[in-house]
Amino acid sequence: MKLIGPFKQIITLADLPLRGKISDEQIDIITDGGILVDNGLIKKVGNFKMLKTENPGTETEIIEGEQIALPGFVDSHTHICFGGNRANDFAMRNAGKTYLEIAESGGGIWSSVQHTRNASEEELLKTLVERISFLISLGITTVEIKSGYGLDAANELKMLRIIKKAQGQTKVRLVPTCLSAHLKPRDFDGSNQEYLEYILTDILPKVKEEGLAQRVDIFIEKSAFQPDESRDFLVKTKELGFDITVHADQFTPGSSRIAVEVGAKSADHLEATIDEDIEFLAQSDTVATALPGASLGLGEKFTPARKLLDAGAIVAIASDWNPGSAPMGNLITQASILATFEKLTTAEVLAGITFRAAHALGLEDIGKLETGKKADFVTFKTDNFQNVLYNQGSLNAENVYISGNLSH
Numbered sequence: 001m002k003l004i005g006p007f008k009q010i011i012t013l014a015d016l017p018l019r020g021k022i023s024d025e026q027i028d029i030i031t032d033g034g035i036l037v038d039n040g041l042i043k044k045v046g047n048f049k050m051l052k053t054e055n056p057g058t059e060t061e062i063i064e065g066e067q068i069a070l071p072g073f074v075d076s077h078t079h080i081c082f083g084g085n086r087a088n089d090f091a092m093r094n095a096g097k098t099y100l101e102i103a104e105s106g107g108g109i110w111s112s113v114q115h116t117r118n119a120s121e122e123e124l125l126k127t128l129v130e131r132i133s134f135l136i137s138l139g140i141t142t143v144e145i146k147s148g149y150g151l152d153a154a155n156e157l158k159m160l161r162i163i164k165k166a167q168g169q170t171k172v173r174l175v176p177t178c179l180s181a182h183l184k185p186r187d188f189d190g191s192n193q194e195y196l197e198y199i200l201t202d203i204l205p206k207v208k209e210e211g212l213a214q215r216v217d218i219f220i221e222k223s224a225f226q227p228d229e230s231r232d233f234l235v236k237t238k239e240l241g242f243d244i245t246v247h248a249d250q251f252t253p254g255s256s257r258i259a260v261e262v263g264a265k266s267a268d269h270l271e272a273t274i275d276e277d278i279e280f281l282a283q284s285d286t287v288a289t290a291l292p293g294a295s296l297g298l299g300e301k302f303t304p305a306r307k308l309l310d311a312g313a314i315v316a317i318a319s320d321w322n323p324g325s326a327p328m329g330n331l332i333t334q335a336s337i338l339a340t341f342e343k344l345t346t347a348e349v350l351a352g353i354t355f356r357a358a359h360a361l362g363l364e365d366i367g368k369l370e371t372g373k374k375a376d377f378v379t380f381k382t383d384n385f386q387n388v389l390y391n392q393g394s395l396n397a398e399n400v401y402i403s404g405n406l407s408h
Contacts, residue, residue: 002404004061005034006048008383009068012369013354014045019282020312022347029385035069037375037404045369061406066383067398070350071369072141072376074357075331077268077289079146079179079322080131081159081166083124084115086323093298099223109149110186112323116149116159124162125169131321131329132170136408138332139378139397143172144318144361146217148179152188153202156180160212171402173376175361177245178207181218181225181233192225196233204240215265215361219247220255227258234262243362249273250294260284266316266360270303271295278304282311287360289316290352292338293326305342305352316360317352333393346389375404 010033016022034048036055044051052060089107102108116124128145135143145163150156156178163176180203184195207213216237220230224247234244246259250269256277259267267281268289281288290303308315317338321329328334331353339349355367366374379399380388388395400408 001036001038001043001055002059002061003034003036003048003051003055004401004404005051005063007033007063007069007379008066009033009385010035010045010369011068011070011350011385012045013071013350014368014370016347016351016355018356018359019314021309022345022351024345024347027347033069035369035375035377040375040403042369042371042373042375044371063379065381067379067381068383068385069369069377069379070139070385070388071354071367072378072400072402073139073331073353074142074361074367075135075140075319075321076144076266076316076357076360077291077318077320078144079148079320080143080329081124081128081145081147081163082112082116082149082323083119083127084112084323086111086327089324090297090327109183109324112149113151113185117155121158121162124159125165128162128166129169132166132172132174134329136170136172136400137397138330138393139400140331141172141376141378141400141402142175142358142361142363142366144175144177146177146179148182148217151180151182151185153206156203157206157210157212160207161210164212171405171407175215175363176213177215177217178204178213179217179219181216183219183224193229196225196229200233200236200240204237204242208240208242214243215245216242217245217247220258221247221250222252227255230255231258231262234258234264238262245360249277253277256281256288260286265362268318269294270308271300273304275307278307278311278313281308282313285314287314287316287356289318289357289360290338291318291320291326292334293320293328296334296337297325297327302338302341305338305344309344309348314356314359315348315352316357317349318357330393332388336389336392339389346386349389375401377401
């Protein structure tokens with residue numbers, strides 16, 4: 001066993017609810033606290049001196065100076081395995097060009113597909129590991145990573161195999177998701193439905209055979225896949241034994257309702273979600289995931305997180321880090337900005353980037369600092385946990401622990 005501390009404050013989030021609004025008064029603060037770790041799991045969280053007295057002879061890791069501890073952050077929606085760069089898309093968009101005009105000039109998702117297909121496995125692995133390293137420096141200890149820039153069997157499997165290789169080079173927990181249904185590739189000779197059938201017959205069986213992902217995603221939108229064909233695809237995907245998630249309601253409403261109907265783990269984006277579908281989401285177990293990075297990158301409105309929480313939904317917050325619409329990648333900055341515009345409490349934001357985001361990934365062993373959970377936590381050199389969001393990402397993580405071991 002090992003005792004880590006003392007911390008000026010430990011914010012366990014242990015008693016906070018999975019769904020709905022949370023007041024800051026509900027946050028339990030342990031002062032002068034310690035975290036007792038046994039075999040990578042939290043054995044107990046409490047007063048440091050008391051834990052030391054109760055466990056004589058236990059190895060002690062002393063924390064110098066005033067620091068606070070929070071559960072490790074979870075980024076539950078990213079696209080960080082990619083080749084190339086789409087800075088020109090950003091510049092053109094800010095100059096007033098439309099999505100169609102950017103795509104016709106060689107930009108858009110298809111640009112990332114071409115760059116990713118042309119990149120070597122070594123290059124993709126190197127840049128992926130570099131991005132993961134950046135995320136861990138923010139205090140993120142679990143990262144979801146999607147494919148979706150390959151869009152044929154060979155390149156989708158290449159991406160997922162690279163994510164699997166990256167897991168061998170980092171202590172951060174990586175959660176791979178197959179997003180072959182990002183959009184129909186230009187070089188596929190067939191309809192949307194035929195391409196979705198190709199995914200079901202030529203890609204997903206190999207993904208399952210090699211254990212490359214347990215999750216499947218689809219982008220339901222006018223420019224990607226239509227509601228009826230998407231619903232059919234998701235039902236068949238579940239029958240193959242995969243968990244499902246959905247890119248929903250980014251520009252047009254309605255697809256979040258499909259996500260709920262088919263039992264998706266989460267519906268992500270939701271910038272265009274209408275009030276009646278907010279109620280539908282709130283009455284379900286599907287996590288509503290806000291992606292403020294996409295709103296900032298595209299100049300679009302934010303996910304109606306306040307309405308979702310008030311209605312009783314499970315709301316997570318993720319970065320959507322990708323080369324096109326959300327290139328920032330800084331979850332803490334994005335979450336802080338979302339909080340400002342949507343009037344989210346500190347407790348709601350912290351829940352959204354810890355245990356609620358973990359729930360969106362089907363992970364119940366992380367996200368809170370309590371007995372039996374994985375000892376993933378992040379520390380900041382400050383005397384008040386509120387300073388983490390107050391500084392909007394400029395207060396860097398001091399230490400990051402994964403399974404109780406210092407990893408950053």
